[in-house]
Amino acid sequence: MEFDPAALLALFAQPTTWVIIATTLISGIVRGFSGFGGALILIPIMSALVGPKVAVPTFYLSDLGSATPYGIASVRKCNWTMVLPMLLGTWIAQPFGALLLESMDPLILRWGMDLMVFAMLALLLTGWRFRGQPKTGLTFLVGLFAGGMGGATGISGPPVIAYWLGGRTEAALTRANIMVYYAFSSLAIDIIYFVKGVFTWQIVVYAIIVWPCYTLGLALGARLFGVASEETFRRFAYVLIAISAILSMPIFDQMIR
Numbered sequence: 001m002e003f004d005p006a007a008l009l010a011l012f013a014q015p016t017t018w019v020i021i022a023t024t025l026i027s028g029i030v031r032g033f034s035g036f037g038g039a040l041i042l043i044p045i046m047s048a049l050v051g052p053k054v055a056v057p058t059f060y061l062s063d064l065g066s067a068t069p070y071g072i073a074s075v076r077k078c079n080w081t082m083v084l085p086m087l088l089g090t091w092i093a094q095p096f097g098a099l100l101l102e103s104m105d106p107l108i109l110r111w112g113m114d115l116m117v118f119a120m121l122a123l124l125l126t127g128w129r130f131r132g133q134p135k136t137g138l139t140f141l142v143g144l145f146a147g148g149m150g151g152a153t154g155i156s157g158p159p160v161i162a163y164w165l166g167g168r169t170e171a172a173l174t175r176a177n178i179m180v181y182y183a184f185s186s187l188a189i190d191i192i193y194f195v196k197g198v199f200t201w202q203i204v205v206y207a208i209i210v211w212p213c214y215t216l217g218l219a220l221g222a223r224l225f226g227v228a229s230e231e232t233f234r235r236f237a238y239v240l241i242a243i244s245a246i247l248s249m250p251i252f253d254q255m256i257r
Helices: 005-011 015-034 038-050 052-065 067-073 080-103 106-126 136-153 157-164 171-195 201-224 230-247 250-256
Strands: none
Touching (some): 015 230, 038 250, 052 067, 052 080, 067 171, 136 157
16 A cells, blocks of 8 residues: 555544544553553454454554653663563564464454453453562563564553562552553564564554554543542443453444444
């Protein structure tokens, strides 16, 4: 697809574009407040509308100019002894995940996304967390698994959140660790996608639409952090994640398209 400014304007005439815009804003607010959850809301819905091979790279490309700066700003607040082993595992696995995104049937990828989102939601609702003492080797393995999942589907949250939220680390430090991890893991997958030629002009056009909405949502979510009740907000986020996962299931394609 060659870049055509008219193509960007034409997208705004499509109802699906406005669904993506609204979903992007909501997902940005959730990510800005909690440090995670944006992909769990946006990617399944966008994949149902335009396919995972467009949705996943679009999310990462827009994330580069929106959430990544937030993560980099938290570099001095994070614990690098916890973050770096996770990142190393992720960087190793991401190219293999990207290969799956390119080669797998989109329908299979979408079902896989939905299963992961439901697994993450169950994890959040039950409150289960890894309660052991974080070890460098285990942290690396979690990153390895998350990197493969993230490269293929854009959803790497379940193993990372379950692993880090179960410790006794204070909430602010955990949030900083998550933000920094996602900033540098997203930057790495953007480089991989660029080298592999995944970023087509179609994806760039969608990223131009998604980026400002996601950035606005992140800013709003960050302002809510420390002001709104964390428990109330999380429950609201869980509902949104559940709605996204259900509506994005392939069996409901005729309803949302």
